[in-house]
Amino acid sequence: MNHRQIDCFIAVAQCGGFSAAARQLYLSQSTVSQQVISLETELGYPLFLRKGHSIELTAAGSYLLQHFLELRDGYEAAVATASTIAKGGVAPLRLGYDGPLSSLWLGKALFRIPKEPGSFPFSLRRETMPQISLLLLEDHIDVAVTASTELDGSEGVRFHPLATAGPCVYFPRGHKFSRMKAVTLEDLQGETLLSAYGVPTTRFLSATGTLLEAQGIELRTATNCRDGDTAFMAVRAGMGLFVASHLCDAYAEALGVDSVDLDANLPSITLGIAWKQDDPRIDQLIAAAEQVVGH
Structure with a gap:
């Protein structure tokens, strides 16, 4: 397996075809096709389903695509950081976050941090x-904006709380839940609950999702429902319901x-903000976040 094989596979998956991928990579279509076939041969299973002139990722191909993208992003970030350090700079603080719970305040918090250039x-x-x-x-x-339930029992992790709210169910306007003040787990039976993960739910289940499944509620991953943002988009489109807070x-x-309270035995x-290694910049981030969330 080499970089050219992976680059061609990613391009074909993202472009939706070999011709478009070849144009993007400035390669011939036959070269791109050969690289993908070579990768499939080496792996021992197909990455695409060929249907005439159209293609579709297999389940294995979809899984690999996500992780290849993560590896490529990590590689590019590492090269950029090494370049910064080599020039006498400071390595960036690597901050991870989920859209809906933090996008409304995270940018404001980062803007509030007093800092000298660089x-x-x-x-x-x-x-x-x-x-x-x-x-x-x-x-x-280095630091994550996350929920305490996701880190229960994790050793070596410090967590600073910012805000707390009870669980609820999000649904499209006009749904029968709009006439209810609260719903129970029984009310969710037969509904499609969206799981905001781009991989099978058996691999990455949130703590809340684990509790729901333990109580017999089936979680289903919507196509391309990779994060909280797309989960809310799917709800608005009527594809299902989303359990969050x-x-x-x-x-x-x-x-x-819209949302309605979830009356269930869920925390x-x-x-x-969670972190493992001490860094004074994390203290600055926490202070700024508290100011923003407090308002």
């Missing part, structure tokens, strides 16, 4: 909350999505 470089990585927590545990990021209410309201969700 003293607080940072890089942002946006993923689902369970994935962000896993990246922190595996030292791929009222911390997302302002975000959901802006999208035209409240506490949003906060």
Whole structure:
């Protein structure tokens, strides 16, 4: 397996075809096709389903695409950081976050941090909350905006709470839940609950998702529902319901999505900042976040 094979595979998957990928890579179509076939032969299974002139990723291909993209992003970030350090600069603080719970205040918090030019470089990585927590545990990021339930029992992780809210269900306007003040787990039976993960839910389940499944509620991953943002988009499109917390209410309201309390034996969700290694910049981030969330 080599970089050219992987680059061709990613390009074909993202462009939706070999011809478009060849134009993007400035290669011949036959070269791109040969590289992908070579990769499939080496792996021992197909990455695409060929249907006439159209192609579609297999389940294995979809899984590999996501992780190849993560590896490429990590490689590019490492090269950029090494270049900064080589020039006498400071390595950026690698910050991971999930869209709905933090996008409304994270930028404001970073803007509030007093800093000299170049003293607080940072890089942002946006993923689902369970994935962000896993990246922190595996030292791929330095600090995570996440929920305490995602890190229960994790050794060596420090967590600073910012806000707490109870669990709720988000649904499209006009749904039968709009006439109810609260719903129970029984009310969710037969509904499609969206799981905001781009991989099978058996691999990355949030703590809340684990509790739901333990109580017989089936979670289903919508196509391309890779994070909280797309989960809310899917709700608005009528593809299903999304279980989260009222911390997302302002975000959901802006999208035209409604919420109702979930009356179930689920813990409240506490949003906060988690980290493993001490860094004075994290203290600055926490102070700024408290100012923003407090308002």
